[in-house]
Amino acid sequence: xxxxxxxxxxxxxxxxxxxxxxxxxxxxxxxxxxxxxxxxxxxxxxxxxxxxxxxxxxxxxxxxxxxxxxxxxxxxxxxxxxxxxxxxxxxxxxxxxxxxxxxxxxxxxxxxxxxxxxxxxxxx
Numbered sequence: 001x002x003x004x005x006x007x008x009x010x011x012x013x014x015x016x017x018x019x020x021x022x023x024x025x026x027x028x029x030x031x032x033x034x035x036x037x038x039x040x041x042x043x044x045x046x047x048x049x050x051x052x053x054x055x056x057x058x059x060x061x062x063x064x065x066x067x068x069x070x071x072x073x074x075x076x077x078x079x080x081x082x083x084x085x086x087x088x089x090x091x092x093x094x095x096x097x098x099x100x101x102x103x104x105x106x107x108x109x110x111x112x113x114x115x116x117x118x119x120x121x122x123x124x
Contacts, residue, residue, distance in 0.1 A: 001067045001122065006034035007041040008055060008062020008106055012092035034061040039087040041104055042095070047079060054111075054121050055104035062106060067122040 009015050011028040017036050041064050044051055054065040076083075092100065111118055 001065060002069065004037060004040060004064040004066070005058070006037040006061045007064040008057065008101065008104065009034040009038055009092065010061070010097065012097065014061070015092040029060070032060055036087075036092075038092060038100060039090065040064075042100070043083045043087060045103055047083060048075065052122055053104065055106040056109045056111065057106045058109045062104075063109070064104070065122060 009032075011032075013026060014029070014032045014034045015036055015038060016033075019033055019035075041053065041055070044053060044066065050068060052067040054067070056063045056065065107121065111121065
């Protein structure tokens, strides 16, 4: 399993690749920076339907748990350049925060306190 943070940003202004704080001064929370990690969640959803993606509403910008990985698979390695090209020029303002949240359907972080439910969400 892998865990990716910053996959559920609440403000497109914190999702710029550039960490320059001046670019985020008008953000809901100016000190936050999530970068464009959210794009990986979209790409995994599109290109790896065989993987289990569990988005959690963990503050401040979400957590994505990925299970069902095959260490022998080279699929992501083989499609890496095409995937980068597919999303490089996409920003969250254009993609839509609501669309991202609908795609990933985040669950409450409290799910981590329920081992049976967590197991079912990740491995069933």
